[in-house]
Amino acid sequence: MEQIKTQVAIIGGGIIGTAIARELSRYQVDFFVIERNAEVGWGATKANSGIIHAGFHDKPDSVKAKFCLAGNKLYPNLCEELEVSYAQNGVMMVALSTEEKEILSKYYQQGIENGVENLRIVSAQEALELEPNLSKDVVAALVAPNGGIVTPFELATALMENAIDNGGQLLTDSAVQDIEVTRDGFIIYTPNTKIYAQKVINAAGVYSDQIARMIGDEYFSIRGRKGEEYLLDKPWGALVSHTIFPVPTPVSKGILVIPTCEGNLMIGPTGDDSLNLEDFQTSQDGLTRILAGATRMVPKIDPKQIICQFAGIRAASNRDDFIIEISPTTPGMIHLAGIESPGLTAAPAIAIEVMNLLRLAGLELCEKAVFSPHRRPVVQFHKLSREEQARQISEDPRHGRIVGRCESITEAEIIDAIERGARTVDGVKFRTRSGCGRCQGGFCQPNVIGVIAQELKIPVEQVRKNHKNSQQIGFAAKDLLKKEAKGHETVNL
Numbered sequence: 001m002e003q004i005k006t007q008v009a010i011i012g013g014g015i016i017g018t019a020i021a022r023e024l025s026r027y028q029v030d031f032f033v034i035e036r037n038a039e040v041g042w043g044a045t046k047a048n049s050g051i052i053h054a055g056f057h058d059k060p061d062s063v064k065a066k067f068c069l070a071g072n073k074l075y076p077n078l079c080e081e082l083e084v085s086y087a088q089n090g091v092m093m094v095a096l097s098t099e100e101k102e103i104l105s106k107y108y109q110q111g112i113e114n115g116v117e118n119l120r121i122v123s124a125q126e127a128l129e130l131e132p133n134l135s136k137d138v139v140a141a142l143v144a145p146n147g148g149i150v151t152p153f154e155l156a157t158a159l160m161e162n163a164i165d166n167g168g169q170l171l172t173d174s175a176v177q178d179i180e181v182t183r184d185g186f187i188i189y190t191p192n193t194k195i196y197a198q199k200v201i202n203a204a205g206v207y208s209d210q211i212a213r214m215i216g217d218e219y220f221s222i223r224g225r226k227g228e229e230y231l232l233d234k235p236w237g238a239l240v241s242h243t244i245f246p247v248p249t250p251v252s253k254g255i256l257v258i259p260t261c262e263g264n265l266m267i268g269p270t271g272d273d274s275l276n277l278e279d280f281q282t283s284q285d286g287l288t289r290i291l292a293g294a295t296r297m298v299p300k301i302d303p304k305q306i307i308c309q310f311a312g313i314r315a316a317s318n319r320d321d322f323i324i325e326i327s328p329t330t331p332g333m334i335h336l337a338g339i340e341s342p343g344l345t346a347a348p349a350i351a352i353e354v355m356n357l358l359r360l361a362g363l364e365l366c367e368k369a370v371f372s373p374h375r376r377p378v379v380q381f382h383k384l385s386r387e388e389q390a391r392q393i394s395e396d397p398r399h400g401r402i403v404g405r406c407e408s409i410t411e412a413e414i415i416d417a418i419e420r421g422a423r424t425v426d427g428v429k430f431r432t433r434s435g436c437g438r439c440q441g442g443f444c445q446p447n448v449i450g451v452i453a454q455e456l457k458i459p460v461e462q463v464r465k466n467h468k469n470s471q472q473i474g475f476a477a478k479d480l481l482k483k484e485a486k487g488h489e490t491v492n493l
Helices: 017-024 062-080 100-116 124-130 152-165 206-215 284-297 343-360 387-393 412-419 425-432 443-456 475-484
Strands: 002-011 031-036 089-095 118-124 140-144 148-150 167-173 180-182 186-189 193-201 222-231 243-246 257-261 265-268 272-274 306-317 323-326 332-339 401-404
Touching: 002 017, 002 186, 017 031, 017 152, 017 343, 031 193, 062 100, 062 148, 062 152, 062 323, 062 343, 089 100, 089 124, 100 118, 100 140, 118 124, 118 152, 124 140, 140 167, 140 323, 148 152, 152 167, 152 425, 167 401, 193 206, 193 343, 206 222, 206 306, 222 284, 243 284, 265 284, 272 332, 401 443, 412 425, 412 443, 425 443
Parallel strands: 002 031, 002 193, 031 167, 089 243, 193 332
Antiparallel strands: 089 140, 118 140, 180 186, 186 193, 222 265, 222 272, 222 306, 243 257, 257 265, 323 332
């Protein structure tokens, strides 16, 4: 068993863990991120709606409200530094009855108290001018221009990549099995490693209460909240420009209509308590409820245009709020639990707060003389002009071979994703969007498998879709794969 010594161990490589890693990499500190999956961002982050919340949903005295607006303000600069897709498209909460209109005033006042700027309630006429495809039943809307959208997995991988470039380290396929508290800190046990750490940051999402129990902390609990989401084809992405919210219920923000950074339209999520933290199946019941909620606000949504469906489990705490604090029993452990919505929005601000908690826990943090906030640029071939595409092909002919037809993903992009850390088909998919288009991998997947096998120098039957034991190619299919993998299209400019 490999033994590792480090100053700080971050358990969990979701958006919270990777944001902390990137912030911690500003300092002269040795640290590891320990992730149970094959890639970072594969828990709740991967199924996140991608909304940068405006800050009016949460009660002013809550921890959520404190970090939501602070995080919102950090996003434009953060995404610019990391060259991550981001759009400040605004948020609109739609009232479809006089009763719902009265509730808008509550959220308006809440937003003002939280410090949300340029928040306003608009009439039905102005709401329809802003969003012509809203239901004609709209009576008023709450509009927050500071709301935005981001691609969560892209952000998580960018944060981790930048952290590694600045000296951080990552362990994947490393589920934490036990933690031993010692005089000098902690010993963390995974299937293949024994990690000695002075401080531990518990950012384990739906498993954060289980991690807490390993050191004897049982004062909070986590329940899973399952959310299903459905993605529409790109021609429908312009149906709305704002992220459209309903008036919330007592238990949920409701079914949303969400533009994405890549031009699709997403609808969802559901919000159902789930005892099974590994239940990522979608359902007819979920689809029915999502369509009912989404078409109530935007009637033109067509279920025939759905090209993808997925589900995730978010972590809800028994406090119904974020838990961001040093362990009351073991001062070297920092718990970050119950980080559900608006956790994505709050993540950069939470990461800064964790630095303060580490200082309180006794860790000396000295800033590095040299820290690079930027990651190496990622070429997104399909977003380039024809002239820029021609220049990329002349510099690297692999850009002239299309692997993913729907999204025009090139062989060079696939190889770049692997060089940046992708080790699975899904890892490549979420970094490059190969398999995210209309055919959902029907054309490009054999090609992607072939490139992964070639670059990692492994047999094709060892290439995984995502988790362990998810190999997609049997021995009998190897020859067929070799034949299919020759199907790269050449770009003619």
